[in-house]
Amino acid sequence: MSLYITEQCIGCGACLRICPVEAVAGKPKKRHEIDSQRCIECSACGRVCPSGSVVTILGEVIEQQPRSQWDIPHIDPKQCTGCGVCAETCPAGVLEMEEAEGRRIAQAVHPGSCVSCEWCLDNCMFSAIEMKPRGTDAVRREMLE
Secondary structure, three states, rough: OOOEEOOOOOOOOOOHHHHHOOOOOOOOOOOOOOOOOOOOOOOHHHHHOOOOOOOOOOEOOOOOHHHHOOOOEOOOOOOOOOOOHHHOOOOOOOOEEEEOOEEEEEEEOHHHOOOOHHHHHHHHHOOOEEEEEOOOOHHHHHHHH
């Protein structure tokens, strides 16, 4: 199942710029298209769309949402085993494996790039990842560190 763009598209390019896997294509001021073979269904394109033209296969409009409200991964260092699967699967390059607390663990090194796809969460076999809103105090502190 993939997302698609309706005739309401104004060709602003916001979807094209946010897609972490380059599944969106189009020319300025023309209707854009989503390549169903590349789309990972993260819905970032719909959350940035000012015209509400990105819909699910069921025809449900993906509502625009300020990026400040998108969830980002929070890694629990006690649960992280350092396997690296989350960093390998992150399509936006948000997570990297780094030395912390005397061992290798996942870190949200580029939280501003996160598109809230939750691939890291879905692929963590050790329940070490929790998605939290960017605005939460804990996440804000992590982003500043």
